[in-house]
Amino acid sequence: MSNEKLHINRSHLHLLLKQMIRIRRFEERCVSLYSEEKIRGFLHLYNGEEAIAVGVMQALTAEDAILATYREHGHALARGVPMNSIMAEMFGKKSGCSGGRGGSMHLFANEQRFYGGNAIVAGALPLAVGIALGDKMQQKHTVTCCFFGEGAVAEGEFHESLNLAKLWQLPVLFICENNRYAMGTALEIEESNQQIHLKAASYGLSAQVIDGMNVVEVERAAKLACSAIRNGAGPQFIECQTYRFRGHSMFDTQLYRDSAEVNEWKKKGPVVQLSQWLKNNHQIQEEEIQAMELAVDEEITAAVDFAEAAEIEPLETLLQHVYGEISDE
Amino acid sequence: MNEITFREAFKAAIVEALNNDPRVFLMGEDVGNYGGCYAVSKGLIDDFGAQRIIDTPLSESGFVGAGIGAAIAGMRPIVEVMTVNFSLLALDQIINNAATLRHMSGGQVSVPLVIRMACGAGKQLAAQHSHSFEGLYAHIPGLKVLYPGTIGDARYMLEMALADPDPVIIFEHVMLYNQQASLPEKHTVAPMEKAVIRKTGTDLSIITWGGCLFKALDAAEQLLNLGINAEVVDLRCLRPLDRTTILDSVQRTHKALIVDESWKTAGMSAEISATIAEQGLWYLDAPIRRVCSTEVPIPYATHLEQASLPQVAEIIAVAQQMIAESQIAMGDKE
Structure with missing residues (x-):
């Protein structure tokens, strides 16, 4: 690994912590909204994995493109997609970021170049290759960042996409969120070779494995990878080792793992890890953390109020957005 | 009379598109150095270069998905899938992504992509190279499905498809490639969605x-x-x-x-x-x-x-x- 150092100061660490707390508490509110039946459909929560979205986003610019999975609330929030529009989407409202057509699994925001919210495992990887190709052809010098889980590694599209990205030296940052379970199937039941980054390396990508629970490490790795991409080194691959604290979705009874394992991972969770470090090094007071939580809760409550009050799409619009209008360019 | 083959008509349409719009490129298996499985793109790599006539690996899902992504990013890709039978390997990208992204995103994402596929029987190619699956694609909201059966449509439908903001699939029947007919004037060709x-x-x-x-x-x-x-x-x-x-x-x-x-x-x-x-x-x-x-x-x-x-x-x-x-x-x- 390069010995390049991150310029990290207290206020930046506070910002990272607050963003992770923001995602965590947003997800927790989603749980209660789900039991209140305000949010329906499948709901996949990001608890435990917040350091990845928050860390990686620090490396991306407004011009870069992002693709994520159906577990993407955290990515959308960290990218700056307005929380109101995310919440309204989950409520199925007109002012939702996908106009109520997508729901929790399909958050989209053109303005932030946030291209979903893809619920087909590995389905976004070819798209990421294509967006990177399109940007490169137009000399845009961007990075296309694609998040996916380790379950995607078993899909053919993973292998096709990595091959294409390297073959064409495309500016893609592949972020594998290895939370060790593809729904309920453990990594060792699914992969002949569990060293996922080695698969990427076999295609010639520069690939590494990092502690995905450590937001500073994620940020450092993502920044180095992005600068390599921007310097023309081609696609980069980061396997972030992580763990999801909640079930796969709201319907998961978690028969495939025991609570001792979950608790073990919770001890090294991203929020607790960073806040402990800050406390131990006298970089934060408990009151400051509480203030962050309070501010976040206020924002979430406002988002829920917004979503609650938002209008639904009139039924007459049902057929909208199937086809576009032909323009006279 | 100015008679040309369907193959020449399809090719002329691609050449025109490449000349008229820098966002257009052709991508697919053997479209470049080989000249296209059915020789439609023969020689184009010499005229337009490997940046715009892109040979892909045998990764139908990968390169069709890449076409979708490039279209989202503002390009106007023409993706050739060697035959409709092989396109089944790319069904995920075509149906789950190309056809849905506009709707699923509430109208934010546009996929102005053209996918060309050879199809049909008659050349003794048996059950994995001869089928007609246009009905399968026609089932899917979000896609447009064209099937030129005349020389005029073979020549002029591509331009209409490229002007469309949505994914358009164009089928090319393998028995038509060598057929000859006189090329009608462009203005006599009907809009693409009209029978x-x-x-x-x-x-x-x-x-x-x-x-x-x-x-x-x-x-x-x-x-x-x-x-x-x-x-x-x-x-x-x-x-x-x-x-x-x-x-x-x-x-x-x-x-x-x-x-x-x-x-x-x-x-x-x-x-x-x-x-x-x-x-x-x-x-x-x-x-x-x-x-x-x-x-x-x-x-x-x-x-x-x-x-x-x-x-x-x-x-x-x-x-x-x-x-x-x-x-x-x-x-x-x-």
């Missing part, structure tokens, strides 16, 4: 498209000698389907014969039949008839292959039968 009456007639409507159009026209010609004046409706675009033109024709001729190179069961011909039954039943004076492929995977041996496909003789026989049926039915009413 066109290729031959007017009064006695029955033969409704078809793509690789069966020339068979239908041949049959209609021979039927004239038998005293039957058939109309031939070329659908051209299977989604959206120009139901108005179908129903108008049937209203005039009172008989509908659908010729479809794919199978009957749950296919395009079934959809057209249902449309006529739902909206035009009272126009009919004979049952709707279909001439389709036999319900087997297309076999290799030439006599078996030909026996499994719609043929001119069968179209003629069924048309005659329909006329006879309607005359008996009319006689009953008197």
